[in-house]
Amino acid sequence: MDQKTLDTKEIKTAPTPEPPSQAATKLVVSSSPHFLNNESVPKIMHNVVTALLPATAASVYFFGWRALLLIIVCVASCLLTEYAFQKKRNKPIKIYDGSAIITGMLLAMTLPAGFPIFGAVLGSVFAIGVGKQLFGGLGFNIFNPALLGRAFLMATYPVLTTTWVWPRTMEKAVDAVTAATPLAMAKFEGKLDVPLMDMILGNTAGSLGETSAIAIILGGLYLRYKGYINWKLPLGYLGTIAAFSAIFWLSDPTKYPSPLFHLFAGGAMLGAWFMVTDMVTSPVTSLGQWIFVIVAGILAVVIRLFGGLPEGVMYSILFMNAFVPLLNKHTRPKVFGEARAQKV
Amino acid sequence: MANNLGYEFKKGLWQELPPFRLVLGLCPTLAVTNSAVNGLAMGMATIFVLFTSNILISLVRRTISSQVRIPAYVVIIATLVTVADLFLAAVFPAISKSLGPYIPLIVVNCIILGRAEAFAQKNSILPTAADTLGIGIGFILSLTLMGTIREILGFGSIFGVKLLGSWFEPWIVMILPAGAFLVFGGLVALVNWISSRKTEKAAEAAMSR
Numbered sequence: 409m410d411q412k413t414l415d416t417k418e419i420k421t422a423p424t425p426e427p428p429s430q431a432a433t434k435l436v437v438s439s440s441p442h443f444l445n446n447e448s449v450p451k452i453m454h455n456v457v458t459a460l461l462p463a464t465a466a467s468v469y470f471f472g473w474r475a476l477l478l479i480i481v482c483v484a485s486c487l488l489t490e491y492a493f494q495k496k497r498n499k500p501i502k503i504y505d506g507s508a509i510i511t512g513m514l515l516a517m518t519l520p521a522g523f524p525i526f527g528a529v530l531g532s533v534f535a536i537g538v539g540k541q542l543f544g545g546l547g548f549n550i551f552n553p554a555l556l557g558r559a560f561l562m563a564t565y566p567v568l569t570t571t572w573v574w575p576r577t578m579e580k581a582v583d584a585v586t587a588a589t590p591l592a593m594a595k596f597e598g599k600l601d602v603p604l605m606d607m608i609l610g611n612t613a614g615s616l617g618e619t620s621a622i623a624i625i626l627g628g629l630y631l632r633y634k635g636y637i638n639w640k641l642p643l644g645y646l647g648t649i650a651a652f653s654a655i656f657w658l659s660d661p662t663k664y665p666s667p668l669f670h671l672f673a674g675g676a677m678l679g680a681w682f683m684v685t686d687m688v689t690s691p692v693t694s695l696g697q698w699i700f701v702i703v704a705g706i707l708a709v710v711i712r713l714f715g716g717l718p719e720g721v722m723y724s725i726l727f728m729n730a731f732v733p734l735l736n737k738h739t740r741p742k743v744f745g746e747a748r749a750q751k752v
Numbered sequence: 753m754a755n756n757l758g759y760e761f762k763k764g765l766w767q768e769l770p771p772f773r774l775v776l777g778l779c780p781t782l783a784v785t786n787s788a789v790n791g792l793a794m795g796m797a798t799i800f801v802l803f804t805s806n807i808l809i810s811l812v813r814r815t816i817s818s819q820v821r822i823p824a825y826v827v828i829i830a831t832l833v834t835v836a837d838l839f840l841a842a843v844f845p846a847i848s849k850s851l852g853p854y855i856p857l858i859v860v861n862c863i864i865l866g867r868a869e870a871f872a873q874k875n876s877i878l879p880t881a882a883d884t885l886g887i888g889i890g891f892i893l894s895l896t897l898m899g900t901i902r903e904i905l906g907f908g909s910i911f912g913v914k915l916l917g918s919w920f921e922p923w924i925v926m927i928l929p930a931g932a933f934l935v936f937g938g939l940v941a942l943v944n945w946i947s948s949r950k951t952e953k954a955a956e957a958a959m960s961r
Contacts, residue, residue, distance in 0.1 A: 527921070538934075563925035 449546070452687075453506030455634050459627035460513050460682070466610050466620035470575035471521035475616050481525055483512030485532035493541035507546045511535055514554035517617025517678055518722070519561070522573045527565055531557040551729045552689045555722050562722075572613040587613035590673040591718040594665045607672040618675040628681030637685040640697050645680045646671055648705025656713060664713065676708065679721040689729045696735035704728040757882045764886025770863045771894045771936070772943040777863040781895060782932040784854050788911045791899025793847045795892030797836045797855055802864050802891075803884045805829045806872040810880040813873045825868050826859065833858045863891065894939075901935050902926045 467475040490508040494501050515535055519528060535557025543549045562569050574587040590602040590612050606612050610620025617624065631637045649670050656664040670676060684690060684701060691697050704724045711720025768774055771781040780798065785791040805828050816824045837855045840848040848855065858864070867887060872880045900910055906926035908916035925931045 524921070560925065563928060563930055564923040565921060566924055568921070 449507070450505045452636055453510055455636065456510050456631065456682075457506055457513065459630045460510070460517070460617075462623035462626045463517060463617045463620060463678070464513065466623035467517070467521075467616035470610050470619060471573070471616060472576055475516075475521050477525075478519060478521070478523060478528055478616065479513060479516040481528045482516035482519075482532045483509050485529045486512035486515070486536050489533045489536040490541065493537060494545075497541075499545070502546070505546070508536055511540070511553045511557070514552075514617075514678075514682055515557045517682075518554065518558040518615050518675065520569065520572045520615050522571060523568060527561060527568055530564070531561040534560045547688055549688055550732070551726055552683050552686050555683055555726050555729075558722055559726060572615075574613050575611055575619065589614045589718065590669070591712065594669070594673070595712070595718040598663075600662075600665050600669065602669070602673070604668055604672065607669070612673075614674065618678045621672045621677045624677040624681055628677075631681070631685070636687075637681070638697065640694070641685045641690060641701055642680040644698060644701035645684045645705050645708075646676065648702045649676055649709055652706050652709045653713075656709075670709065670712065674712075674719045675721040679708075679725055683721075683725050689732060691732050691735040691739065693736060693739040693741060695741075696732075696739040699735055699739070700728050700732065703731075757878060760879050760882040761886040764883065764888070764890040765893075766890070766947075768887065769890045769894060769943065770887055771891065771898075772940050773947075774863075774866075775940075776866055777861050777891060778936075779857060780854055780861065781898060782929065782936060784851055785895055785898035785902055785932060785935075786906065786927040787903045788896055788899040789847065790850055791895035791897075792892065793840070793844070794851060794854065795888075795895040797840060797851075798858055798861060798863070798891055799885075799888030800836050801829060801832045801858050801861075802867065802888045803881065805832050805864060806867055806880050806884045807877055808832075809868045810872040810875060810877050821873065822865075825865060829864055829868075830859050863887065898932070898935055898939065901939075902931055906931060 464479060486508040487503050490503045491501060512532055515531055516528065535553040539551055539553035539556035540546065540549045572587045572589055590607060593599040593602065602612060608621045610623065612619050628642060632639060650667040653664070653670040654667045657666050684704065691700050707724035707727060708720040711717060711723060770776045771778060780794050784794045808828050809825055833856060836858065840855060867884055871883050904910055904915060905923045908914065908920045908922050923931070926935070
């Protein structure tokens with residue numbers, strides 16, 4: 409391998425400082441991995457932002473400019489919080505790497521369109537401050553920051569976070585009349601007849617980014633095309649949700665919603681494509697990833713069907729985030745030539 | 753001697769502040785501080801048990817053989833906790849009801865047994881009194897502080913008096929257990945930060961001298 413090309417194309421990771429001017433040194437000695445690609449944290453993050461654009465556009469289409477305002481507020485407060493923390497800790501200012509933008513966008517995607525601005529600011533500050541910077545910044549956070557912000561808001565403002573509005577496009581839409589999400593209708597009113605097409609397109613009540621499944625899938629496929637996400641994570645998660653909910657649906661179709669309903673209702677799509685696949689908070693080993701998505705999928709269905717809340721995607725992912733270090737440790741593949749310790 | 757007593761008293765207020773520096777007595781610190789009144793009442797009940805039980809233990813420390821000291825201490829502490837429990841139930845029934853099982857649980861509060869083991873069984877009455885009063889007042893202040901912060905954020909009030917107007921949307925999380933952990937973590941960080949600044953300043957002063 410030509411060492412000279414290595415220094416320009418080396419993978420840059422967030423925690424490591426920029427290498428000192430290596431042009432002056434003739435021989436570059438760096439630690440593995442030595443494979444060549446020209447990815448960097450900002451590039452990946454900006455591609456994720458691009459992948460979120462269809463869902464953003466769909467949310468503005470369905471919920472109006474109020475949705476755009478919420479997204480802008482969340483992104484701005486995430487960036488400001490990140491800046492303040494890095495400034496205070498005398499760390500290099502890395503707000504341009506785009507990770508805070510993603511956290512802000514994803515957090516806004518999980519909020520209802522009528523959510524108050526001060527709540528969005530509070531959630532963003534918590535997501536970046538407590539969820540990310542207190543753990544040491546990008547790459548060190550245990551939990552997905554956006555989901556942590558959402559969980560905090562859910563506990564802080566339980567009424568406001570579940571006050572949904574109808575999308576503008578619905579026929580019965582009257583401005584700012586509270587609505588019920590398909591999941592809430594299924595759980596509390598036993599109504600299972602929400603048209604599937606409406607849920608796929610996004611013509612239902614819900615948070616900004618979770619209604620339009622098709623826009624999220626588009627973004628997810630773009631990420632898959634770029635090679636940033638492993639197909640195991642989203643498909644394993646969605647597959648588990650479908651398979652596990654099918655067991656209940658087959659046992660009593662009048663009582664339990666169908667697997668298709670589970671896939672397209674609520675945050676399943678958003679969670680599967682953008683939160684389960686978070687590079688920092690998902691396992692690195694293949695077996696670990698399988699365990700992660702399968703247990704998370706089962707948990708999501710269990711919470712949806714038998715828990716007190718209509719939606720379980722957020723808690724299922726946060727819960728499994730906590731197990732990622734353990735999964736990484738115990739599913740480490742055998743190193744070539746390594747012998748297992750013999751039990752005596 | 754007087755100097756020594758002053759030190760024994762003062763160390764409980766900052767240097768060995770039970771919940772934030774020693775990280776002892778966390779069960780009441782986290783469980784009952786959802787309002788300032790509850791925090792204060794819990795602190796008062798604890799300081800009563802702490803003070804009287806440690807004085808008694810200090811008095812009888814020579815007559816109890818060390819093999820059976822723990823059961824003997826627990827009997828003394830449990831007796832006094834029963835006194836505190838019945839007193840609260842008779843005089844402040846509302847507070848007694850809102851503190852629930854946490855008053856009887858003072859028996860297993862590790863601050864009390866900890867002080868008995870670490871201090872009262874080795875010292876005479878006067879230093880023991882100074883020590884337990886310091887630790888107890890530190891504990892009252894810590895619990896009241898926790899309760900105040902959580903009550904302001906969670907209800908918008910302080911000691912039941914409305915502080916923040918109707919524009920304030922209460923943070924429900926603050927009166928839930930999760931809020932207790934968040935506030936506790938924040939306060940431990942704050943206390944550590946202040947004390948590390950103190951040592952830095954002391955080191956600087958020593959350097960310049």
